[in-house]
Amino acid sequence: MVIGVIGGGASGMAAALAAAENPDVSVILMERQARVGRKLQATGNGRCNLSNIHATDRGYNGERPEFAMPAIAAFDPEQTIRWFADLGLYTVTEPSGKVYPYSDQANSVVDVLRLNLCKPNIALKLGFEAEKIQKNDAGFVVSGNGETVTCEKLIIACGGLAGSKLGGSMSGYKLLAKLGHKSTRLRPSLVQIKTDWPAIAALKGVRANCHIEILRDGSLFGASTGELQLTEQGISGPVVFEISRDVCYGPGEWTARMDFLPDWEIARLEQELNRRRGTDLPMEELLTGILHNRLGRVLTKAAGVTGKAFVRELSNREAGDICGAVKSLEISLTEPMGMDSAQVTAGGVLTEQFDANTMESRLVPGLYACGEVLDIDGDCGGYNLQWAWSSGRCAGLHAGGVGL
């Protein structure tokens, strides 16, 4: 039996390796780029956060997040770690639950998968973009680049629209739509959020520990604590990614309230500023040693305190305003960055049209889908790759009839 897999990303490689466990199966893995795992190589800032040990019963979103659970339960983070070890990749699990390659290099993950794909029953078709799929009695005919691939079963692992420079595209949604599958609204997730706060440009590149609350018309929409990264246009970093899903979608005033000293009670900060007011410290050094220098200066200005040469010149009210800016700065949010900058696509192909236990289409027998193309997106921290491995393996095992 020949099984075609369209997409040589995380889920497609997992699917191909799983299907090829049946020695009577021949797998043809089609990838439109010159090499497999291009996006994978850029994940986790080049470190590849390949799983999260907490990705067992939570961390997934979509119209039906429960769709993810059977595949995750059948191939959970522990099994994934063992699978990678069998493939030759050693991993470390951080106290937070995030799993990384021991080498700390995303390249290692891609290399190990690529090396394992070198099997007599797996053929790689690189630089092949699937443009059309025809279903016939014998299976499927996939055409693209003036060539055709014929297979009895077909797995769509084309990924989502996010990260378009790394291969994200509409391709999978379009191919599945032609076969009758519908998609939900697609939007960027795990993405930077833009602000119109004028001071933001001065903070480009600053990182800070922060507790952030996103408010919609003054009501709490989401909250998180962790690393904030400030960019030329907005707020980014893990703390933002964790709560970025659906921020700025829908009407209302969106604001971010940030506490740059979440581990300090405000009284401790007040006490420290009062102590500094008794010294000869120049004003621009007020928050030196507590916060990033540039952040300290911008927050002082944001509190409306200007034109003072020395900290000792601060009034009680001004010191209080600075504490307020440090502990609860509010800035307005305008929109998320586009799909280009997003790590994952929220939305995708309707999961009700697929069997959660096998990833097989309920509309077209012999057709499977896995990974980001489906309407499942994970939280920040390795959940998306875990979904790619679990759903890919599920599709591959069932298409290949492995151990069934």
Ligand SMILES: Cc1cc2nc3c(=O)[nH]c(=O)nc-3n(C[C@H](O)[C@H](O)[C@H](O)COP(=O)(O)OP(=O)(O)OC[C@H]3O[C@@H](n4cnc5c(N)ncnc54)[C@H](O)[C@@H]3O)c2cc1C
């Ligand atoms: C910058 C960045 C960092 C990320 N970091 C993390 C992280 O640390 N941890 C985490 O869990 N997740 C992370 N993600 C998300 C994660 O990478 C994706 O969710 C995951 O790769 C999805 O796997 P997939 O197989 O569905 O799609 P992909 O990995 O995108 O693979 C799809 C493949 O299909 C190919 N393709 C598409 N259409 C066709 C076609 N018509 N014919 C042939 N080939 C086609 C594409 O070229 C691509 O190689 C990150 C994403 C980005 C963009």
